[in-house]
Amino acid sequence: MIHRSRARIAVIVTLAILAFILILAPYIAPFDPTQVKMEERLKPISMEHLLGTDHLGRDVFSRILTGAQTTVGASFLILFISLLVGVPFGLLSGYLGGKIDRIFMRIVDAFMTFPDYIVAIILSGFLGPGMFNLVLAIVMVKWVGYARLARSVVLTEKQKDYISMAKINGMSSLNILRRHMIPHVTGNVMVLATLDIGKIILMIASLSYIGLGAQPPAPEWGAMLNEAKGFFYNAPQLMLIPGLSIMMVVLIFNLLGDYLRDHFDVKNQKG
């Protein structure tokens, strides 16, 4: 129990720091993240440049901070849109059942046939590289998971007597969904979402790494990795720093996912 509460505090503290950085990034950043200074290129870590400078003399610390806004911010945006599309889709499909359910689920199946990365790459290819198109592409592959999850929860709960009771009590379908279905769906969806956000961050970073996401000179962690790969022997920190940043953020969100999974299980709570 001690370990779990410690883990919880650790997760909350790191999340708070992360949120702080994300919101205040432009104010904390000591330099303009896109300002090129060729005379200062590839400087090692120092007091002036906390994490050194890159091949164009830009301050890496500032780029990591503002890059966090792009990478993590876009992940949240993707997640938010996926939830907004997927959850109501799944709720309705499961609750209404019948023909509507069959049609909805065939649509979902069609989306699920393709592997995530392939769809994202093809879509970005068609729509052209750029952050907006990347968001769109990842939403296209991510929303189906939430639709399926919401639907499966609704299908299990729909059978139970308390839903019959709610109908006997004259509750409208909308009220039943809101009062009885949503609390069941929320817990599951939140856990999947926090586990997913790590994957989405990785996806954004890797697609940016191959040049489909953020376009230079905008700072983005994956794109920074890409730019740094040519200088790996001379300045390995240029790859290590964004790489470690990605790793840590993904780890934090995975821990948060574990924590939320325990949290949403009412059976661990005392009334």
Add this chain to the structure above:
Amino acid sequence: MRVVGQEILTVKNLSKEYVCGHKAVDQVSLTVNKGECLGIVGESGSGKSTLARCLLALEKIDEGEILLKEKSLYNANKKSLHPVRSEIQAVFQNPSASLNPKLKIIDSLMEPLDFQRKIQPSFLMDIRNQRTKMAERLFEMVGLPSKYLSYYPHELSGGQKQRVIIARAISIEPALIILDEPTASLDVSIQAKILNLLKDLQEDLGISYLFISHDLAAVNFMSQRIIVMKQGQIVDQCSKHDLFSDRRHPYTKDLLHVFEA
């Protein structure tokens, strides 16, 4: 023999067939009078529960008519079903499934009153706007301490949960409560307590019951009249006192035989 009184529920020639062609309820007619408990006995698969679901307007019916306080349950579109809904409540077999595990007991308990604001039950009239007080009074009526109100369903025993559900069923002072095997999942000593509670509440509130069970002893204890169902049809009906008479249908005698043994 018929008990004279105001008819709360009238069912005429009700039939319900499932898509597979199995006739779950076949030409059933019955009436429930005010303040009366009508028992329905039958083995598993005799159509008792389907009948209950039809009466609660949870299933569509194929044929026949259901009148609740002289208002039809099935000509009704969704809106006119609403006032009819306030006259009927149910207690099902499995108390755990009848409570949403994610909601606190008070929220499940108050669901009918929260969502049907116009209803003014006589025994809650004076405190209709005080949610917690109403919940406490309902709990008192079914003999539960009010501390359970803030608990979650998994923290209560089966018998306690069934009491919560009974409290919920009486909360809107319906004309009729359908009891579909309300004690089947409880152990024997709790069963007796729940049956006694139901009987006391009926005497106090004058609610009619439709008591569905495969347990002839329980039905005999609760009901004034008894209907025996087999394969979706009513094969026999009699008043409680005539249950052991020689004129009973052979199937009823079979059931009685099992019951005596």
